[in-house]
Amino acid sequence: MDIPQLKLLAGRVRGLLQQSACLIGHSQALDLIAALPGLRNWPEVMAFPERVAACELGTAATSRLTYRINKKFSLGVEPKELLASLTEGSAAPARNVLQVWPGGPLPGVYVTTSDQAINALLARYEEATDGGLVYAERAANGWEGSIDLGEYGLWSSGINRLQSGTLLVVGPLQLDQSTWKDAAERVEMACLHALNSEHRVAILMDTPTPDHLFDDLDLMVRTLREDSSDAHTALRGVVSEAGDLLERHPFADGYAKPAAIKTKASLDAIPKSVLEPLRRELAAHTSGMVLFGATHDSEHAAYEQLAAALALTDHAGPAARIMIRHRSTPAKDWMVPDPIKQLPFLPSIQSAYAQGFRRILVDPLYSSDAAWLGYDDVLFMGTTFEHEVTNVALTMVSRSGSRESEVLALQQIIAVLGVLRIESKKGGCVVSDLFVRGTAQGPTGTRWEDFEDFLTSHRVVRWQDELTALLDAGVVSATAVKGAMRRNTHLLEFLAARRGAKKVS
Incomplete structure (x- = not known):
C-alpha cells in the first residue's frame, strides 16, 4: 500500500461513516485511516512511510x-464487513488500461471557467463513449x-467502483477566502x-483571477496539508471551449512578481487630529493589522480612510485586496475609491502572499477564520461599520476562532481608527477615536474586559473629548449626535451623563 491509496x-x-450519520472532516478521516498500518494519526503516516508500504489490506488491518x-463513534462495525466495503470494486484492470474511452485523453484533473466548455465536453464524451454515463x-x-x-x-463511496476513465464533472467551485480551504480539499x-x-475529472471554476487559476490550484493542493503529497501531479490541463481535454506542460507556470504601484490618494479622509500620530505609527511598521471604522456608507464603511492609508504604507510593499466572499451583486465589489479599485483583486490571502504581496486588504466583517494570523511579514488592513476603537478591533478579534487566536489577533493590531460622522444643519463634521500600540504589550488573558480596557486606555485621541468640544461650541446638537449612531450604547450613555451633569450644575 502507498500513501495516495491510503x-x-x-x-x-x-x-x-456519513451513511451512518457520523459527519467527520477530511483531516479526521486521515487520522482514522492511520489505524490500517497501525499508526496513531496522519503525521505518523507521513513520518513512517515504510509502515504504510508494508501494510496489506486484510482483516488484521481492518480490525x-x-x-x-x-x-x-460507538458503531458496531465488523472487520470483515469493513474490508468488503473498502475493497468493493477495487479489482480493477491493470493501470493505464482504461475501460472507458481507452483512446481518449489521459486520466487527470482538467479545469475551466467556462460553462460552454463543460457542455462541449459532455457532448464529446457522450459521442466517444456511445452514451457513457457522467457522474457530476x-x-x-x-x-x-x-x-x-x-x-x-467526491467522497461518495460509489466512485471507487466506477470503471477507469469515467468522466467526473465537479463544481462550480468558487474561489474566495471563505471557500479556499473547502475548494482545496475538493x-x-x-x-x-x-x-x-x-478517472478523468473536469472542474468548473469561478475565480476573480482566471489568469492565475493554474497557479492557484497548484498552490491549493500543494499547501493544503503540512505533509508532502504527490496529489498535485494529477493536475493535468484545461477543458477547451471545443470540449477537448488538453494537457498543460507545466500545469502551473509560477506567479509573476507583482508590480510596485505608487499610491495616489488624498489624505483628506483622515481627520487632521489623528493624521500625524497615525502616520508615525504606520511608518514604524511593515507587518501587523491596521483597522478602520466609520459610520457612513455601511456597504463600504471606512474605505475612504483605507484608501488614504494606502498612501501612508507604500513602504510595506505591494498591495492587493482579497475577495472574502462571492456577492450576489458582484458590481458592489467595484464601488470603491479608485486607489483601492486599481489594486489586484485576489481570491485568498494564501494566493496574495505566494505572489509576493505584503500589504493585504481584508474585510473583517465577513472573515470567519484566522487565516491572516499565519503571516508575520504582512501588513493587513481592514474596515468595518463602527466608530469606537473597541468595537472596530473586537469585530476582527471575535472572528479569529479560539480564545488563544483572539489573544494573538489582538497582539497583531498596531492601530485602529474610528470615525463618527455627524450631520447637522450647520453641515457635516467628524469625531475621531484613535488607538496606536506603540511599544505597549497587550493582555495575556482571554477576558473581553481585558481586551476592551487595553484598547481604551491606549487611545491617543478619544471620541468623547472631540464630541464634548463640538457640543460645547454648539457645532452639533445632541439630537444630531443621536441620529448619527442610534444604537450605540456608549454614545447614548455619554449623552445621558452629559445631561445629568448639566442638571447638577
Missing part, C-alpha cells in the same frame, strides 16, 4: 480500524446522461480519484 481509503471511510471507529455535481447535473454525485460529492480529492482510480 488517502483514497480515508475518503471511503468518511463516506461510510485495528474498526476498533478505532467503534471506540470513537451541479456543473453538469442537468445533462441527460449524468448521475448526480449526491450530498457526499480539488485534492479529485486528484486522488484521478491518480488511484484513473
Whole structure:
C-alpha cells in the first residue's frame, strides 16, 4: 500500500461513516485511516512511510480500524464487513488500461471557467463513449446522461467502483477566502480519484483571477496539508471551449512578481487630529493589522480612510485586496475609491502572499477564520461599520476562532481608527477615536474586559473629548449626535451623563 491509496481509503471511510450519520472532516478521516498500518494519526503516516508500504489490506488491518471507529463513534462495525466495503470494486484492470474511452485523453484533473466548455465536453464524451454515463455535481447535473454525485460529492463511496476513465464533472467551485480551504480539499480529492482510480475529472471554476487559476490550484493542493503529497501531479490541463481535454506542460507556470504601484490618494479622509500620530505609527511598521471604522456608507464603511492609508504604507510593499466572499451583486465589489479599485483583486490571502504581496486588504466583517494570523511579514488592513476603537478591533478579534487566536489577533493590531460622522444643519463634521500600540504589550488573558480596557486606555485621541468640544461650541446638537449612531450604547450613555451633569450644575 502507498500513501495516495491510503488517502483514497480515508475518503471511503468518511463516506461510510456519513451513511451512518457520523459527519467527520477530511483531516479526521486521515487520522482514522492511520489505524490500517497501525499508526496513531496522519503525521505518523507521513513520518513512517515504510509502515504504510508494508501494510496489506486484510482483516488484521481492518480490525485495528474498526476498533478505532467503534471506540470513537460507538458503531458496531465488523472487520470483515469493513474490508468488503473498502475493497468493493477495487479489482480493477491493470493501470493505464482504461475501460472507458481507452483512446481518449489521459486520466487527470482538467479545469475551466467556462460553462460552454463543460457542455462541449459532455457532448464529446457522450459521442466517444456511445452514451457513457457522467457522474457530476451541479456543473453538469442537468445533462441527460449524468448521475448526480449526491450530498457526499467526491467522497461518495460509489466512485471507487466506477470503471477507469469515467468522466467526473465537479463544481462550480468558487474561489474566495471563505471557500479556499473547502475548494482545496475538493480539488485534492479529485486528484486522488484521478491518480488511484484513473478517472478523468473536469472542474468548473469561478475565480476573480482566471489568469492565475493554474497557479492557484497548484498552490491549493500543494499547501493544503503540512505533509508532502504527490496529489498535485494529477493536475493535468484545461477543458477547451471545443470540449477537448488538453494537457498543460507545466500545469502551473509560477506567479509573476507583482508590480510596485505608487499610491495616489488624498489624505483628506483622515481627520487632521489623528493624521500625524497615525502616520508615525504606520511608518514604524511593515507587518501587523491596521483597522478602520466609520459610520457612513455601511456597504463600504471606512474605505475612504483605507484608501488614504494606502498612501501612508507604500513602504510595506505591494498591495492587493482579497475577495472574502462571492456577492450576489458582484458590481458592489467595484464601488470603491479608485486607489483601492486599481489594486489586484485576489481570491485568498494564501494566493496574495505566494505572489509576493505584503500589504493585504481584508474585510473583517465577513472573515470567519484566522487565516491572516499565519503571516508575520504582512501588513493587513481592514474596515468595518463602527466608530469606537473597541468595537472596530473586537469585530476582527471575535472572528479569529479560539480564545488563544483572539489573544494573538489582538497582539497583531498596531492601530485602529474610528470615525463618527455627524450631520447637522450647520453641515457635516467628524469625531475621531484613535488607538496606536506603540511599544505597549497587550493582555495575556482571554477576558473581553481585558481586551476592551487595553484598547481604551491606549487611545491617543478619544471620541468623547472631540464630541464634548463640538457640543460645547454648539457645532452639533445632541439630537444630531443621536441620529448619527442610534444604537450605540456608549454614545447614548455619554449623552445621558452629559445631561445629568448639566442638571447638577
